[in-house]
Amino acid sequence: MTDMGGRRDTGRSAQQEAQDAAQQRGTEAQQRGAEAQQRGTEARPTVPEARRSEEGRRAPMGMGAESGWLTYAGTVLAVLGVFQLIWGLTALVNTGYYIVGSTGLAVAFNYTAWAWIHIALAALLIGTGLAVFGGQAWGRYVGLALVSLALIANFLTLAAFPIWSIVMIAVDLIAIYALAVHGRDTETARA
Template identity: 50%
Template sequence: MTQSAGAVPKASDGYSGWVGWIGFAGVMMMLLGTFHAIQGLVALFNDEYYLVTSTGLLVSLDYTAWGWVHLIGGAVLVAAGLGVFGGQVWARAVGVAAAMLSAVVNVAFLAAYPVWSLMMIALDVVLILALTVHGSEVKARR
């Protein structure tokens, strides 16, 4: 049975019920990307917002540099999230790599905003799980 492009696979088409994890992963990638973009914009426009000075961070960069890192990383996550909905393998690979990088960046950002960073790390771990365990179920059958 063939599927049209953009169609959502169903369990009746021979896919497991776990395929919903990929939809979840795509949404989470876009949400995390948006969160990173917001965090980056705050760092760019109001660097006094964060609780510590940039010298108190694990990696000593000014907040302008952190802002650009978060903003660019957020855009990559949103783009890859859109690719996940299309069943693109490259998008899953980018999503896993970006989620790993996001977790590392948020560890470095813990001193500035601990609750936010811990939340982001937890979401990154769930995202990696969803993309690696159930990602292949989205590919359309030939």
């Protein structure tokens, strides 16, 4: 028997027929893909395959936006470490370079003590920057703590070299932003 549309009535619903047709198209696409692999070429996706959502596919680590922020945060931490090293070495080598004497600072350590504080921060910041750059989750928390300490150290030595300290404080704040706001990308990228 046929219905008004010219279809033959087989006792199956239209939904079942549509499911069978979709399954048949999927099987044909798999067969074309297998044939293309045997020939050494890639199969072109059919229209339904091309329209599929990208939700199921995730960019590998190093390819997404989270990687950009992690790379940025790790790089900023390492650069901050180098800047702290410059500050520390300058204080060790030439204490006359700074605008005020060590007694004019907020905390009256001599410049040699401040130099070693900045050098120690430098080593820790560079190491933590490499850890964040490498995608280590602990690097985010250690980085936040170290950058906060570096910010405080730069604030306390503001009178010694104001322009340098203001620039360093600004970079410290940017690093804190990158680690605090976008640091969660470390966990999501590794999941």
